[in-house]
Amino acid sequence: MSGTGVLVVVDDNEAVRATVAMLGGSVGLDVVEFASVRQMDEGLPRDVRGCLLLDMRLPGLSGIPAIHHVASNYPGLVIMVFSGHADARTVVRALRAGAVDFFDKPFSNQELLEAVQAAIAGQAEAPWHGRPAVTADLSVLMRTLTRKQRTIVEMYRAGLGERTIAAKLDLHPRSVQRHLQNAVERLGVPEETLRGMQDGDAEGQ
Structure with missing residues (x-):
């Protein structure tokens, strides 16, 4: 495995792993696949550096506990979950647990690949000091809305x-009004504060 160019995918869906492997390979990344966190622990060095794509529903250790486990045991991995x-609450919890980004399934291949490349490039450009601080980004939470809800919230x-x-x-x-109210409930913020919120302000609301 080479330097900061390692992409790790943990998902029990073989088709998802194959897609991620194809995407990573298309830009020259080393891709390592596992079907569970247990397999990852058995086959991946703890000092590995790179980017991890972690499914939120796995056999065995899963969800928020899995993110905590990876954050504690693999400090050189930037964690992204899908x-x-x-819902929005789960996304916030994942970000606070140590993930830096969240993607819905099915995900956009281009969007996912760009995020992975940016994360790995960021590691290469800066000295290694462990995992960067994470804040819940409103732009990530916005992805949990429907297209119409997202449009209305952005206009509002x-x-x-x-x-x-x-x-x-x-x-x-x-x-x-109905779409806006439903969006506000999913984002977990009061409607009166939404208009003045900027990306990155969602945490703590």
């Missing part, structure tokens, strides 16, 4: 009123 069944944060948003999206104002 799941097909996570830009300062547009509900009636203006309704007119621009050809929706009834009550529909905008």
